Amino acid sequence: MRQTGPERVKKIRGDVTLKDIAEVVGKSVAAVSRALNDHDDIGEETRAYIKQVAREMGYIPNPMAQRLRKQSTDTLGLILPVFSPKSFDPYFSELLAGIANEAGQHGFDLLVSTCVPGPAEIQAYTRLMNGRRIDGMVVTRPRWNDERVAVLYEKEFPFVVIGDCNPAQEVPCVTDDAGFGARLVVEHLVQLGHEKIALINTPRELVFSTNFYIGFRDALHRAGLPVQEDFIIEADFSQKEGYRAAQTLLSRPDTPTAIVTADDIIALGAMAAAQDQGFQIGNDLVVTGYGDSLLSEYSQPPLTTIHRPTYTIGQKACTKLVAFIKGEPVADFREVIEPSLVIRQSSDLALWL
Amino acid sequence: MRQTGPERVKKIRGDVTLKDIAEVVGKSVAAVSRALNDHDDIGEETRAYIKQVAREMGYIPNPMAQRLRKQSTDTLGLILPVFSPKSFDPYFSELLAGIANEAGQHGFDLLVSTCVPGPAEIQAYTRLMNGRRIDGMVVTRPRWNDERVAVLYEKEFPFVVIGDCNPAQEVPCVTDDAGFGARLVVEHLVQLGHEKIALINTPRELVFSTNFYIGFRDALHRAGLPVQEDFIIEADFSQKEGYRAAQTLLSRPDTPTAIVTADDIIALGAMAAAQDQGFQIGNDLVVTGYGDSLLSEYSQPPLTTIHRPTYTIGQKACTKLVAFIKGEPVADFREVIEPSLVIRQSSDLALWL
DNA sequence: ATTATAAACTAAAAGGTTTAAGCTGTCAAG
């Protein structure tokens, strides 16, 4: 029954299906399928032959058919918040790179969607979930009482959270330790002799912000410094908001000598505001960031910040999510990565030398 | 035959299929499908009823079944070059945002994959194509004799190119006018009185680089200035490469008074090199970039550059690709967008005032 | 009264894969 020659090449262009292979090798479609998937109820010889023919014919499985049948998509979902048309946070770029690379390693596709933050957000999530387009979801920047997490959890849809999330919820997550980061920054500033340290925090609905605040507060306590509530202010993730916040802080009668911010992009805004008021950053006033994004290296002056291994976090989160989807045992639900301090000129102009 | 009550609600959780609806309304599966898709051979009343029941039952079509049947995926592919683990070019972030947003508008999903540039690249492309995972592909940073374009073209796979591409190939593309951008920069520098203008160009295999070079050269000619070949040097898209290139330029006996670069990130490297050699950027030496990425605004000093509307380019490219896939007539194959000059302190320190 | 036409549907196939269940033949144990 073995055919060779033209017949076997016939379908070399166009879409070769299991049926085509079955015809050539003279076995059933099921046998071909099972041979290619290495089931053990197909003879050694037959299996080898089928595989060879499949290779020669250039067989590529039709993913849609597989997905329909297996009721799984081998695809992960990631929804990026796009605030303004003009680009988005470099944090997400790095995260995306980590996730996408790792997903590829596991044979998963990555579906990326965007949405403007707000009420439409949850729709974007449910659309991907309900549409059975993806097997699992990556959630970023978790909030207290996060509706996204609630929905995913309730529907028992596999997901992983990137960033600190509500410890009351037992959800798989990979995060940097914001509190530890804040502590590193404050200790650095205390060492430099600062006593009046202000904080521009990210929005309070983020779990991250709370942890950052707690780390900040505790570090001050530990240094024997008071926590002045009017030295603490919130800002969204934007340069503009950072500018506004710093302006407010610096217009007070008693100005701080250091401004800790919970995000690099906010720090950039804060630096701009301070500079506009005549401060020399790194000398009259110290500003620090969080994230160690590309921006912090090239800012003016370069920004002292907390290095968060975003790429690695993306990778680990992806690995965890894939394990989850495959039903493999997941060792540690909550993976915490220690960030590190990167000292640049914005905290110590002497480094210019 | 109309059922109401529990039966209709029975499947409200879990996956409602056409069959379930058909049973409830007492019609055939085909009728339900045709009603929901607004075919005109279903009675007005029936159609309304079916739609209502579908809504009540929370019916969501199974995309995999649709895709298998329709032999299309309603998904676009984008492959991001990831050079180093540490983040990627902000250019791609902005592009991604534009493409993803627009794709969503058209009801398309966006599949994002990454690959390290090099020989593995073409595999990533063929994998997506051959796997029938996507209906169309976005190609970025086209090169002369671009293998990706060749493969896509040869297989008649729908695609759109973002960025200048080989004019000999009749391929759909959306691009900024690099030559025009170069001209704007040179004219600006000439106006500032510069006569010794160097160029750090991007790698010559990119069509962009050639166009940028031609614009640069022509603008010099027009200004009556000579084109000195040893003032022209190439660099990859990295800060490091920009640093190296500028170092080379500035180590020559006759140093330029202005360095034009073909990319912001290269410009940042060039500035760093110049600063390390004691130049005051914007005064002793002028450096310009291309792209107007986030970085350029926050660099030290802020970078005079060419604004490329990357987000918009992403949107337009996506629209074009979708039209192409749907077989709609595409008006202009080649869409060229004029960039504009953004003057910051790196070319004119007086702006500091 | 017959035929043509249109409206409103239905049955079945197709899209490609995987899997549950069943079948055949061989060999060994009883």
Place this chain on the structure above:
DNA sequence: CTTGACAGCTTAAACCTTTTAGTTTATAAT
């Protein structure tokens, strides 16, 4: 010689939707 076990297959169903090619019924035209 029977029974059982096992290897190595095959058949048919399932996944869910869309489309092709009818079929039925009612109405209009002849």
